[in-house]
Amino acid sequence: MFQARRYQHCPTCGGQIEYRVPADDNRERATCTQCGAIHYENPLNVVGTLPVWGEQVLLCKRAIEPRLGKWTLPAGFMELGETLAEGAQRETVEEAGARIELENLYCVMNVVRVGQVHLFYRAQLLSPDFDPGPETLEARLFHEHEIPWDEIAFHTIRETLQRFFEDRRAGRGYPLHTADIG
């Protein structure tokens, strides 16, 4: 089972951490040998959008590791102080400088291996002009036949794009998709 084991010291008092099963629990937790505090490690949400302009979708070429130079949908870690939708919108502005109108929550995908849940919203671009931020080398629109499938940064991006093109061809709307990525 995925276990982060990220703690060596207690964030509260600085004491030594031991991983042990608390009395009322059934899994090992980061426990302070000095003050007794228990620190939990839990999955994180990555939020993003699938921005559409007519027949085309927006992809961003990554300027940072991991997957530098590969293509992605705009996405990043959800922050405290925002909703899932606000986070998705923020990442789209930060990474692509794109103006969008958010639509429905479209894909919810578990990536258990890395302790993440990826959530993508569909979005309509309000303009085909972009202003990529420092995490993006290039932001551009792709028709389906132009998508660089071998140069897509992450599994969940490929899955989201594939489902979108399938749904569009089927013409039956864009219902929520859920998936578990191995």
Added chain:
Amino acid sequence: MFQARRYQHCPTCGGQIEYRVPADDNRERATCTQCGAIHYENPLNVVGTLPVWGEQVLLCKRAIEPRLGKWTLPAGFMELGETLAEGAQRETVEEAGARIELENLYCVMNVVRVGQVHLFYRAQLLSPDFDPGPETLEARLFHEHEIPWDEIAFHTIRETLQRFFEDRRAGRGYPLHTADIG
């Protein structure tokens, strides 16, 4: 904006933490004054189910704080090593000892104030017999007119129940609901 500011010491080296904005960032992060490590704080997922037996739904009376003695749907923090659905199923077993078959992801609710996202699945009970765990005083089935609306533990539980009964009356299925809880 909600900011946890949970760190006083670096979990890696035990050094003193200062909250400051890193060079390539735009918000304050827990930064170690000794080793320079940056520690991020992000929202957490709470996963649960709305278990149904014929016309009735399952609620659990909480044996722990917060909201000791109030009624809730079985739910708790998503753990590393599991999917959203697996977490929802696990919590239902742990809190109610209920046997269920999971259905669709039904409610996704942002609780920005506490840095959480609550996600509830619909579920069919496979039996009306329960075996509540130590976090639950009592697990029982309620018809809609019996729901103790003034004794519901959390906003998101009330919202999920209300939407379920509305959808059931409307007879148009159970589509995904999203909401932001103030």
